[in-house]
Amino acid sequence: MTFNRKILLCVVALALGALFIRLGFWQLDRHGERSAGVRARAERAVAPRLEWLGPGDVPPDTAGLIGRRARLAGRWDREGEVILRSRTLDGRAGAEVLTPFLVGGDAGQVVMVLRGWLPAPDGLRPDLASGWSDPPGPAEDPANPRREALPPATVQGVFVSSRDGRGGQPLRAEIAGARHLAIAGLDLALIREQTALAPTPHVLRADDPPPGATLRPARALETDAGPHLSYAIQWFAFAVIGLGGTAILLRSSSDGTSPSERKRP
Structure with missing residues (x-):
């Protein structure tokens, strides 16, 4: 492998690694936001029930009311x-x-x-x-x-x-x-x-549909933080695999042997 190709390979690997790591941290942020939302809804669910009997009983802003x-x-x-x-x-x-x-x-x-x-x-x-x-x-x-x-x-x-x-x-x-x-x-x-x-x-x-109706309950609120944590782990794994694979490839090309040849006795 020529020197210019090695430089190009390093640049591409570093760029992709940085992208994958950034995506991993983004998924961690989403996981934190979803987890905080689930905890907040759980706290609201045990709060005293609101009685909305006429105008003005419930604030017009929905912040803090979900759940x-x-x-x-x-x-x-x-x-x-x-x-x-x-x-x-x-x-x-x-x-x-x-x-x-x-x-x-x-x-x-x-x-x-x-x-x-x-x-x-x-x-x-x-x-x-x-x-x-x-x-x-x-x-x-x-x-x-x-x-x-x-x-x-x-x-x-x-x-x-x-x-x-x-x-x-x-x-x-x-x-x-x-x-x-x-x-x-x-x-x-x-x-x-x-x-x-x-x-x-x-x-x-x-809550429950009226007796005698064919209605089934609508979908419930999400009660978990979603798949964002597993997505974050996947992105970090992609970064490690990409950077590690590039390092192995560069090392093998430096001494003129392939990874498969290194394993031969």
Whole structure:
């Protein structure tokens, strides 16, 4: 191996080694952030339950609320249900259902509640009526607005996070003669843009579905720090292998023997 090739090999190996080490430390940082988030959610989970009975009961800023348990009182707005499309459960295609909840009544704050999962062969059009324990009543008549006839209700659950930009391409799914927004993820900004709803920044993951409904519980909060630590170990291993292999190659080329020849007696 010529001197110039050795220099080039060293530069490439050092550059890749530095890149792999930097990626390893980045994964360690992500592991620390995720671990801190899991610990914070665990602490909030045992905090006293929030009672959200009217405007002003819960701060508008969601910082410090993710993982906190809460009970809301108000009314459901079934007509405004939003579909989280393409959600599988136990190998079955389906969708999760986000239902607006009017805290304090019809003129109250709108909170999106992740009520649960429903089967849907196309991942887009679940039977929304099967997600309720009570059958549709005469309030569905256009001459009798459904929202006014809905009885008071309460819902309990835990606050989960949403993120703008995760909603993907908005679609419209026609279910039982009504059109519902279908999005790819919890994206409140997209819901505000695509519907007449003005939800608060909060999303509540409801506890057990109502008796008699076919709803299954929605996905739970992450309870571990994820795979970032193992990713960090892999990147550091790549750096060691790359630098070590380069050193062996340079040493073997310096004395004119290959690594395989060195092992021969």
